[in-house]
Amino acid sequence: MTVSVLLVDDHPVVRTGLRAVLDAGDGITIVGEAATGEEAITLTSHLNPDVVLCDLRLGEGIGGVETTAALRSLDPAPAVLILTTFDRDAEVFGAIEAGAAGYLLKEVAPEVIVEAIRQAARGGMYLTPDMSARVVQGMRNPLPKLTGRELEVLKLLATGATNREMARSLFVTEATIKSHLVHIFTKLGVDSRARAIHVAWETGLV
């Protein structure tokens, strides 16, 4: 029995490359291509692929994590494999939490992709060794769970906003902002806004 695959990537060149790579693999049939998350969702509901091979960064519209979540809530739900260039922690964990069956970096060899698709079609997970290492380490000291408000503040902070500006933006007083900041700092394990901005970028929380 052959595995049906939908390709999702905003780069035509990458889609072409994947098509070439996967056509070489036995038992894999590409049933469609999408350039955006929205497209991927509608195509999936029509074509019912076994596996959706999806990039994380999808240009204009919704991102890969949101797309994954939407796809996984369909019935029947396809297995979703993330194939991307980036390895920001927040995105890796976000994708897995959203129900991805695997997370591959584009620098992997073609055979790995084929194998991962087979695995995903069988209902399994596939993670490259460094990714699984990352995940288990992520379980050990998990990303601090910021509350909604704290995340808003952190995003503003990452743009270089001052306390006063953040207070204006969020319609609260500076005291409130400072309160949020203290919580953010302790959760992130830093002691200055500059370092908070740094880890925000590093982990992809921005």
Next chain:
Amino acid sequence: MTVSVLLVDDHPVVRTGLRAVLDAGDGITIVGEAATGEEAITLTSHLNPDVVLCDLRLGEGIGGVETTAALRSLDPAPAVLILTTFDRDAEVFGAIEAGAAGYLLKEVAPEVIVEAIRQAARGGMYLTPDMSARVVQGMRNPLPKLTGRELEVLKLLATGATNREMARSLFVTEATIKSHLVHIFTKLGVDSRARAIHVAWETGLV
């Protein structure tokens, strides 16, 4: 006469995609592939391609800008076309200053790549409309030229370092750091370290 092309990209999938796309284009022959900048340089000196199609982010070794500069200093020098996912200002300008014959984003249609290669082989430039717009705008208000020391400070700053820490790292006093910071802020047009970090990330100066 046919144009010889060397592909440089650290993602096998992308190389495969480019190969498929360019093989479809008349008069283009792919003479080799490289996964790193170093590999690209040695291969170029052996194969003497007319055009080198090069990603900007090349994983471990040297980056696309350095690769471009090295390739352009060879004799005979190939035309270098940058094809990448990112459009950080510093990288665009850096690549062009290094002698690139064009800067394409991977989201462009395959025909555009073919056309750009033809153009480059003829000794011309090729920029997508938004890129040329970016470039002319970049000429109007050019990226502030930071001195070497200022750049060092900015990079440390971007990691969230305090003045004291930067002083230790660079073996100078805090007074010197503050002096550098003032210059950096005025050149970047900001008024706080947080915002400086932000523009550093935005423009890709980090």
Next chain:
DNA sequence: CCTGCCCTCAACCATTCGGTTGACGGGCGC
């Protein structure tokens, strides 16, 4: 209903930071 968490705000303090002015030596070009 009560406990816990989130969001909100206040007052206080020490530290850091942003901005200024001024200064000194060294290298580089004219």
Next chain:
DNA sequence: GCGCCCGTCAACCGAATGGTTGAGGGCAGG
């Protein structure tokens, strides 16, 4: 040589920031 920029450092000030304690209201879950 002379000027100019770069890098180094100093002293000073006001403003912003980090850290603390405390406190009130709202809302969900037990």
